[in-house]
Amino acid sequence: MMTTTADLADDEISDAERVFDELVAHEKRIEPRDWMPEAYRKTLIRQISQHAHSEIIGMQPEGNWITRAPSLKRKAILMAKVQDEAGHGLYLYSAAQTLGITRDTMTQQLIDGKAKYSSIFNYPTPTWADMGAIGWLVDGAAIVNQVPLCRASYGPYGRAMVRVCKEESFHQRQGFEILLTLMQGNEEQRAMAQDAVNRWYWPSLAMFGPPDDQSPNSAQSMKWKIKRFTNDELRQRFVGMLVPQAEILGVTLPDPELRFDEETGEYAMGEIDWDEFFEVLRGNGPCNAERLERRRTAHEEGAWVREAAAEYTRKQALRAERQAA
Ligand SMILES: [Fe+2]
Ligand SMILES: [Fe+2]
Numbered sequence: 001m002m003t004t005t006a007d008l009a010d011d012e013i014s015d016a017e018r019v020f021d022e023l024v025a026h027e028k029r030i031e032p033r034d035w036m037p038e039a040y041r042k043t044l045i046r047q048i049s050q051h052a053h054s055e056i057i058g059m060q061p062e063g064n065w066i067t068r069a070p071s072l073k074r075k076a077i078l079m080a081k082v083q084d085e086a087g088h089g090l091y092l093y094s095a096a097q098t099l100g101i102t103r104d105t106m107t108q109q110l111i112d113g114k115a116k117y118s119s120i121f122n123y124p125t126p127t128w129a130d131m132g133a134i135g136w137l138v139d140g141a142a143i144v145n146q147v148p149l150c151r152a153s154y155g156p157y158g159r160a161m162v163r164v165c166k167e168e169s170f171h172q173r174q175g176f177e178i179l180l181t182l183m184q185g186n187e188e189q190r191a192m193a194q195d196a197v198n199r200w201y202w203p204s205l206a207m208f209g210p211p212d213d214q215s216p217n218s219a220q221s222m223k224w225k226i227k228r229f230t231n232d233e234l235r236q237r238f239v240g241m242l243v244p245q246a247e248i249l250g251v252t253l254p255d256p257e258l259r260f261d262e263e264t265g266e267y268a269m270g271e272i273d274w275d276e277f278f279e280v281l282r283g284n285g286p287c288n289a290e291r292l293e294r295r296r297t298a299h300e301e302g303a304w305v306r307e308a309a310a311e312y313t314r315k316q317a318l319r320a321e322r323q324a325a
Pocket of ligand 2: 085139142167168171
């Protein structure tokens with residue numbers, strides 16, 4: 001059972017808080033049974049549920065290409081990849097449930113348009129090369145973001161991330177390999193690959209969130225050891241990973257200002273279009289309405305599966321009861 005602040009007297013809260021602070025300070029995990037500050041619980045519910053929603057909505061842009069993948073092998077790989085994302089969503093919903101929110105509530109928040117998910121999935125996937133660019137850039141950014149989350153102070157979240165990260169690295173390589181194949185093809189294929197990189201590069205950099213000086217919640221998350229690095233630090237790390245890989249691919253990263261600054265030891269880069277980022281976040285991206293509508297329909301169409309599962313559980317329990325009697 002989880003202990004919430006409401007169950008405790010004032011002096012017990014200060015004791016519980018001291019234990020919590022010590023656990024976090026000593027890199028020990030906070031588990032569902034432990035007392036935790038309400039703000040920590042709320043922050044985690046928001047972050048983990050948004051993360052879960054992103055995995056689930058993220059199935060759509062690639063799902064769009066399953067029927068049109070250029071070969072049986074590509075189709076099988078893409079199906080496995082999209083299925084992995086469904087699994088990530090499920091681990092994460094389960095992790096969020098340990099904090100006292102139900103799966104139904106989270107699903108309702110998503111289909112009512114009240115919950116956020118990563119803005120990147122509101123961009124369209126008009127060509128096959130988008131499958132390459134998403135794997136390379138979007139899953140690539142996800143890895144950079146998520147590897148440090150394997151050490152998140154909240155146990156169920158950190159453990160879910162370990163499994164997720166292993167699969168993300170397969171996703172990133174399959175995307176890279178799609179782009180590599182296209183870049184070794186004819187002129188039209190190379191142009192298609194470059195065009196997809198042009199469209200996904202900036203939104204993938206925006207995935208790390210606003211610059212540090214405009215990210216008010218980061219400091220608290222770092223204090224709680226949910227987050228380990230700032231948005232800008234992670235963005236730097238990501239660009240550092242992309243530059244040599246872009247060279248191997250033979251694609252150009254669409255930022256004329258991008259260069260390694262020997263003095264600072266960091267990449268200098270052009271300005272991200274934050275106005276666009278916030279517009280998409282507010283729901284005005286090219287595919288926001290379509291993504292939510294699809295999710296809503298899928299939920300309605302899946303009602304009979306949920307009912308059947310509930311009925312099966314009911315009958316199993318009844319049978320167990322009779323056997324025990
Ligand atoms: Fe994922
Ligand atoms: Fe992925």
